[in-house]
Amino acid sequence: MQLYFSRLQVESTRRCNQTCVHCCRGNAQNVDLTKEIVDLFFEKNSIHTINTLLFSGGEPTLNGFIIKYFIEQIIERDIDVDMFLFGINDLSYNEEMIQGLNKLKKYILRKSNYKKRCPGLLMISQDQFHQEANPEVIQKLRTLSYLSPIEKVITPPDRILPYGRALENHLSTQSPNLEGLTNYQKNYKVTEYQGQEYLVISYQYLAANGNVINDGCQSYDLMDQYVLGNVKEQSIAKIILKRKK
Numbered sequence: 001m002q003l004y005f006s007r008l009q010v011e012s013t014r015r016c017n018q019t020c021v022h023c024c025r026g027n028a029q030n031v032d033l034t035k036e037i038v039d040l041f042f043e044k045n046s047i048h049t050i051n052t053l054l055f056s057g058g059e060p061t062l063n064g065f066i067i068k069y070f071i072e073q074i075i076e077r078d079i080d081v082d083m084f085l086f087g088i089n090d091l092s093y094n095e096e097m098i099q100g101l102n103k104l105k106k107y108i109l110r111k112s113n114y115k116k117r118c119p120g121l122l123m124i125s126q127d128q129f130h131q132e133a134n135p136e137v138i139q140k141l142r143t144l145s146y147l148s149p150i151e152k153v154i155t156p157p158d159r160i161l162p163y164g165r166a167l168e169n170h171l172s173t174q175s176p177n178l179e180g181l182t183n184y185q186k187n188y189k190v191t192e193y194q195g196q197e198y199l200v201i202s203y204q205y206l207a208a209n210g211n212v213i214n215d216g217c218q219s220y221d222l223m224d225q226y227v228l229g230n231v232k233e234q235s236i237a238k239i240i241l242k243r244k245k
Helices: 035-044 060-076 095-112 135-141 164-168 220-225 236-244
Strands: 002-011 046-056 080-088 120-124 188-193 196-201 204-206 211-213 227-230
Touching: 035 060, 046 060, 060 080, 060 095, 080 095, 095 120, 120 135, 196 236, 211 220, 220 227, 227 236
Parallel strands: 002 046, 002 196, 002 204, 046 080, 080 120
Antiparallel strands: 188 196, 204 211, 211 227
């Protein structure tokens, strides 16, 4: 069975170089996505397409090697990717991460044969909670065609996720909602096309510890509580189909 991801979010690390009071993750953890977990992820899963590939953390630049390695595995296996998207806090620069993203951009453009669009977006997190971006880092990033405009924004309470430190500090007007973590059915369907069976996944979160999670917009504690399975032990298809029974 082949996998078709509408969105795949990959948590490169749970480490961070800030302690923002509005962070939905909670306290940072000394956990990195490893080469071993990435290898098992690709070995156990036959992936046809990733429409949107997202990288997250923690702070992704703190484990840029694994982002580059993950991208290299996609290219080696000739997996279709339509676009990539993620944000960094711009306090640190990681050359390996940028090398990987540049490879992914060229790969997507070559496979799509569509040269008039940029297939990626790298955003700088700059609001009232984040530290000011490092000017030297910004200078290095300004050559990237996929860098979004860098501007200071104000995040209103209704846009702050009510988990982790944001919940502890009463910074969000939203109420916690576990439906995204527990409603397994809405994210997955099995379909057949030209004699091939596909598991179509609207959204999947791969945590740095290898856990497969239904919703990544939560605190680390909640995500680890509502784990579907772990790619070190089973393929995503087996994890999901077992849950659907």
